[in-house]
Amino acid sequence: MNKKIIALAVAAAACATQASAVELYNQDGSTFSIGGHVAISAKGNSDVGGTDLISNSPRINFNATQDLGNGFTADAKGEWSLNYLDGGENSFTTRLGYIGVSHDVYGRAVAGTQWAPYYDVAGVTDMPIAFANDFLYDNHGALGTGRAENMVSYRNDFQLNDNLSIFGGLGLQDGATAGFDNRGQVAIGVNFADFMVGYAYTAGDRTDGLTSKEDATSHALSAKYGSYGDGVYVAGVYTINEYMNGTTNYNTNASTADVLDDSNGMEFIVAYAFANSLNLSINYETLQSNDKKVVDGTVYSQMAFQAEYNITPTFVGFAGYQLDLGSDLNKEENDMWNLGVRYYL
Known part of the structure; x- marks a missing residue:
């Protein structure tokens, strides 16, 4: 059992972001x-024109942990997004x-709205502040590909030697x-030194955006090397999907949620x-x-060039320019900057 993994999960209840709460x-x-972050940025459309002042996913959270004895630790988190630009x-x-409840040997169980086991595998590219993984967030709360709503989950990590461990989640x-x-998902992977390889699967019936009930499924394969923000990270x-993704978010002329019966998402960083x-x-x-x-x-297809710099440990400047590489939808190409x-x- 890799005690570091469970310890980090518990620590996440006390430290909500990359900086200490x-x-x-x-x-x-x-x-x-108490943790979270606030941000302000200017985001512009190079081709269409116009600049907006946006808040880049600000949040505040309250975090608590409690030693239950016999190696068990309970933790609780509440986190809310903030709308501080236009009020309302x-x-x-x-x-x-x-x-959540965690144990070094027995693993970790969590109930509530949480980052899903599927995201443990599929979220390895969702790192930069300005531009990152879009296709994971199509109805991610209901489909369980990001912050999954109404979820009960279990995770564990088994240390085989100093450089090798196997992790899994349900x-x-x-x-x-x-x-x-109702939806179910499973995730499994291997950590070897600085490398990780993982697989995740999620499935469940869906009628939202459809005229009939269909099984919305997704297979996700991922790999990574290193730690983002510490030297080299690749x-x-x-993803291989059925009834998971739609076109409305990417087609300005769409009037309804066009749910795709077969789609593939891919991202590299x-x-x-x-x-x-x-x-x-x-x-x-x-x-x-x-x-x-x-x-x-x-x-859609897009490529982004981005930079982030820690002015202080808690104050980060960032910039990104995203190239629109084209689409087969009826939409204009639109490069963006942030x-x-x-x-x-």
């Missing part, structure tokens, strides 16, 4: 902290909310989201972080459709 209480086996009634919306969603029935993910914390990356992403009724070809700062609590 603010610990407000730590006594008698209990901790409580939806200033806070839920991102995460769960209770997840079940109760189908509380309208248009989606990663890739490939190469990054290098210098000793002074400057992190440069190039990533390529595409979503391909084999659905002749909607579009038979490229839904320039801003993020502050970690």
Whole structure:
């Protein structure tokens, strides 16, 4: 058993981001902290024109842990996205909310809205601040490809020697989201030194966006080398999907959610972080459709050149330029840029 994996999972309840959260209480086996980040950036459309001020996925979270004895630790997290640019009634919306129990030998169980086991495998390329993995976020809460809603999950990691471990995870969603029935998923992978190879599968019936009930399934294969933000990082993910992705987010002329009966998503990233914390990356992403009724070809393809720099451990500047490499949808090509700062609590 790799105790570091479980320890990191518990630590995530006290440290919500890459920077340490603010610990407000730590006594008698209990901790409580507040974390998150806020950001402001200018995002522009090079071809279409126009510039918007955006907030780049800001959030605030409350985190607690409790030593239960006999090697068990409980943790709880509540996390909300913030709308601080235009205000309004939806200033806070839920991102995460769960209770977990972890043990060095018996693994980790979590119930609530959480990052799914599928994402443990498929999210290896979802790293840069400005531009990153889009196809994972098509109805990700209901489909369990990102932050999965109404999920119970179990994970464990088995250390075979100093450089080799096997990890796995199971997840079940109760189908509380309208248009989606109960869903299950499994993830498995191998860590060898600085390398990781993984596979994940998720399945469950769907009627949302369809005229009949269909089994929405996804196979994800991924591999990575290194740690993002620490020297060389190389990663890739490939997905084989049925009724998982749609075209509405990528086609400005679409009026309905065109759910694809057959699609493939792919993303690759190469990054290098210098000793002074400057992190440069190039990533390529595409979503391909084999659905002749909607579009038979490229839904989107894009490449981004990005830079991130830690001005201080909690204050990060970032910039990115994304090239639109074309699509078979009825849409204009549109290169984009994003320039801003993020502050970690």
